[in-house]
Amino acid sequence: MAMASEALSGGFSDAPRQSARAFRAALEAMARPGEMQQLADLAAAPAPVSPAAATLLLVLCDPETPVHLAGDHDRTEVRDWITFHCGAPLVGPGEAAFALGSWQALGDLGAYGLGTAEYPDRSATLIVEGMGGAPVTLRGPGIRDSRAAELPETAAFQRNAALFPLGLDFYFCDGARLWALPRTTKVTEAEAV
Amino acid sequence: MNAEQISGEYNFAYLDEQTKRMIRRALLKGLAIPGYQVPFASREMPMPYGWGTGGVQISAAILVPEDRFKVIDQGADDTTNAVSIRRFFEKVAQVETTEKTAEATVIQTRHRIPERDLHEGQVLVYQVPIPEPLRFLEPSEVETRKMHALEEYGLMHVKLYEDIARHGEIATSYAYPVKVEGRYVMDPSPIPKFDNPKLEMAGIQLFGAGREQRIYAIPPHTQVVSLDFEDYPFQRMKAPKCCDLCGAGESYLDEVITDDAGGRMYVCSDTDFCRERREAGHVGALGVAEDAA
Ligand SMILES: [Zn+2]
Numbered sequence: 001m002a003m004a005s006e007a008l009s010g011g012f013s014d015a016p017r018q019s020a021r022a023f024r025a026a027l028e029a030m031a032r033p034g035e036m037q038q039l040a041d042l043a044a045a046p047a048p049v050s051p052a053a054a055t056l057l058l059v060l061c062d063p064e065t066p067v068h069l070a071g072d073h074d075r076t077e078v079r080d081w082i083t084f085h086c087g088a089p090l091v092g093p094g095e096a097a098f099a100l101g102s103w104q105a106l107g108d109l110g111a112y113g114l115g116t117a118e119y120p121d122r123s124a125t126l127i128v129e130g131m132g133g134a135p136v137t138l139r140g141p142g143i144r145d146s147r148a149a150e151l152p153e154t155a156a157f158q159r160n161a162a163l164f165p166l167g168l169d170f171y172f173c174d175g176a177r178l179w180a181l182p183r184t185t186k187v188t189e190a191e192a193v
Numbered sequence: 194m195n196a197e198q199i200s201g202e203y204n205f206a207y208l209d210e211q212t213k214r215m216i217r218r219a220l221l222k223g224l225a226i227p228g229y230q231v232p233f234a235s236r237e238m239p240m241p242y243g244w245g246t247g248g249v250q251i252s253a254a255i256l257v258p259e260d261r262f263k264v265i266d267q268g269a270d271d272t273t274n275a276v277s278i279r280r281f282f283e284k285v286a287q288v289e290t291t292e293k294t295a296e297a298t299v300i301q302t303r304h305r306i307p308e309r310d311l312h313e314g315q316v317l318v319y320q321v322p323i324p325e326p327l328r329f330l331e332p333s334e335v336e337t338r339k340m341h342a343l344e345e346y347g348l349m350h351v352k353l354y355e356d357i358a359r360h361g362e363i364a365t366s367y368a369y370p371v372k373v374e375g376r377y378v379m380d381p382s383p384i385p386k387f388d389n390p391k392l393e394m395a396g397i398q399l400f401g402a403g404r405e406q407r408i409y410a411i412p413p414h415t416q417v418v419s420l421d422f423e424d425y426p427f428q429r430m431k432a433p434k435c436c437d438l439c440g441a442g443e444s445y446l447d448e449v450i451t452d453d454a455g456g457r458m459y460v461c462s463d464t465d466f467c468r469e470r471r472e473a474g475h476v477g478a479l480g481v482a483e484d485a486a
Contacts (some may be wrong), residue, residue, distance in 0.1 A: 015206030020257045023217050027255060031397045031412045032223045032313075060221075062214050117342035121222035121231045141227050141374055142412035144395075145270075165376060169225045182225035184374065184412075 007080035009043035017041075022059045028169065029105045029180040030185060034138040034147040041084075046077035052173035053100060053127050054081075060125075061086040061098055068096035068112075071105025073129070093124075100127045103152040109160060113169055119167040123183075128152075132176040135190035136183070148190060149179070157187040206253040212236050216254040216408070220399060224411035228373030229341070230407040233240050238403070240281075244274055245320030247401030248301050248464040251408065252282065252318050255305060255399070256299060261289045263297035268305040268462035269443070274453050275303075294465050304367075306388040308444050308466040311396030313413065319382045319400040323408040326370045326380040346378050349420060357425050366430070372418045381417075385443045392417040434459045437479035439470035 012018040018041035025037040045054035061067055067088040069078060082088055093099060093111040106126055113125035133152040140161075141144075151157060160167045160183055167183030181187075204210065209263045212234075219233040238246040256262065264279045266272040270292040278301060279290045291297050294307040301318040311317060327337045330348045340346070349370060363369075369386035373379050381392055382400060392398070398411040411417060421427035435442045437458040444466055446459040458479050461467035476482050 015210060017258055019210065019213070020205065021259075026255050027217070027220060027224070027397070030221050030408075060214060060218055062211055064215065065218070068417060118338045120226050120229060121219070123222075125221070126334065130367075132395075141415035142224075144414045165226050165229060169221070184227065186289075 032142045033185040034149040045081045050173045052178040061088040063087040065097040068099040070101025073101045114166040125131040140185040200222040208253045213254045219408045228377030228379040246403030248320035250400040262300045263300045266303045269464045306391045308463045315396040321382045324402040343368045358388040368471040389419045437477040439475045440477040
């Protein structure tokens with residue numbers, strides 16, 4: 001089957017430098033949970049993949065990182081784009097190093113690899129499309145005191161943090177922006193003002 | 194290593210993109226699990242292992258063309274090692290370099306934390322010879338990994354307590370072990386324990402051990418506690434002297450032999466800190482005022 005031309009486009013024209021800038025934003029995001037990062041160098045993948053999520057895939061995924069596509073993201077155009085640009089195998093949630101989809105579609109977090117006691121780094125990173133939700137307060141490494149954010153729910157992230165040092169790490173993407181929530185972040189519902 | 198000898202085709206920041214991706218993924222997991230040693234497949238660099246290839250690989254994976262890069266070796270910008278690494282990245286990543294801590298965006302270091310507090314947006318990359326704090330107590334990697342998994346750090350406390358029994362104090366003065374965010378015991382690399390309190394900072398700290406193939410990290414504002422005992426609390430310790438050049442009383446000092454007759458002086462190990470103070474008009478006991486000429 002011939003790939004649509006859409007699958008072949010949307011990469012970087014100067015991959016080494018553009019990847020470096022995009023990664024630096026992803027690094028700052030993971031180091032400062034809840035802090036919004038604006039990406040300047042963007043990849044473009046077929047809908048419904050956001051530019052920020054496409055950029056994360058391009059910068060972090062390759063044949064060594066199985067990727068799971070959830071819900072609407074699991075479509076031929078997206079699969080072809082990932083195959084062409086990243087060469088990452090497409091897998092179910094249990095084997096995924098990275099998973100991409102809306103919060104709803106990503107589903108039960110228990111389906112993803114949490115790492116092991118000896119290798120907690122062998123855990124999945126979830127790239128969540130979309131931002132917003134209920135106001136929460138974040139505390140933990142990377143946050144001076146506390147930081148305000150919005151999450152689609154609270155309990156799932158509290159359960160995840162309770163697994164530390166095991167657990168999942170998250171990026172939330174919208175347009176050209178992203179922020180991160182590692183397993184170390186403690187989430188509480190923001191007090192009503 | 195001689196930067197001039199590197200020629201021919203090479204990628205931005207020297208490493209190929211696949212290697213950088215692998216290191217970048219390890220860095221992100223390192224930040225998500227502060228103090229935990231993430232294994233990575235270290236690559237050959239055009240310099241020997243003792244030259245900080247772990248730090249160099251991290252710098253290669255994080256540098257962007259817009260960075261201003263500083264390299265220090267025991268606090269100094271002008272040692273052969275520091276100059277070589279600086280020239281290497283000037284050549285392969287075309288980054289600007291600087292000796293000024295305040296102006297650097299990425300600082301690669303061997304054995305010191307700059308005196309000046311780092312701020313948001315700055316990254317400190319450590320060259321690490323032996324990443325495993327339990328290595329001297331337990332030679333087996335399988336065993337130390339198990340000990341970290343089970344949070345079994347009793348042996349480390351026994352070692353520190355033996356120090357106290359033998360010397361009346363904890364004699365470890367470099368690579369003094371810390372506990373990060375109440376979970377992982379971590380080797381801060383051979384920095385003097387004087388620097389340990391500065392491990393809690395606003396900048397991002399990344400640690401790379403090339404030969405041992407480990408990466409670990411401390412995010413900003415992360416709790417880092419030097420191991421100690423209630424009756425023998427951690428003490429920062431420093432020579433009760435001031436810098437002979439700039440008069441600083443709060444900086445980490447190196448003892449320098451000045452002549453064959455055994456003359457000696459104490460100077461800031463952080464050369465940029467010392468320069469900045471002298472330029473601001475501070476003069477030590479053996480210093481010459483900057484504007485005296
Ligand atoms: Zn001085």
